[in-house]
Amino acid sequence: MRTRTRIAPVALAAVLVAGGTMLAAGQAGAAPKAGPAVKATCYGGAKYYTSTAGGGSSNAHWPATGTWAYTTSNCNDINVKSDVSLSVKVCFKKTGSCNGWTSAKAGVWTVVAKDVLHGSGFYLQFNRTSSSKGWIAY
Structure with a gap:
């Protein structure tokens, strides 16, 4: 049981990190195409x-x-x-x-x-x- 409880938090952390990396990569790739993101950059200046x-x-x-x-x-x-x-x-x-x-x-x-x-x-x-x-x- 100890092995499972130790592996589960580590596995969960790895999934969260991978998911966050995928989300960040998806946002980075989509930002230039999205109207609001481009406008925010324009209006930000x-x-x-x-x-x-x-x-x-x-x-x-x-x-x-x-x-x-x-x-x-x-x-x-x-x-x-x-x-x-x-x-x-x-x-x-x-x-x-x-x-x-x-x-x-x-x-x-x-x-x-x-x-x-x-x-x-x-x-x-x-x-x-x-x-x-x-x-x-x-």
């Missing part, structure tokens, strides 16, 4: 922003006038989570053009540009003159 207020006929924008943000390998898209509901468009350095307006609800992640090449220069333009705050992941 998000930066808090405060847009520069516009004036007259100029809309608020981010980053500061005359500067560009550059996309990273953290995300394939440019995502915004603003403190207020507004519309956003992305303007690109290379092409000198902007995409159309995208409505973004307050407190919700919104994709404002899809499938953007890494290292692309861009700025955001908001459909208002007053400043906004929130998060941006790119």
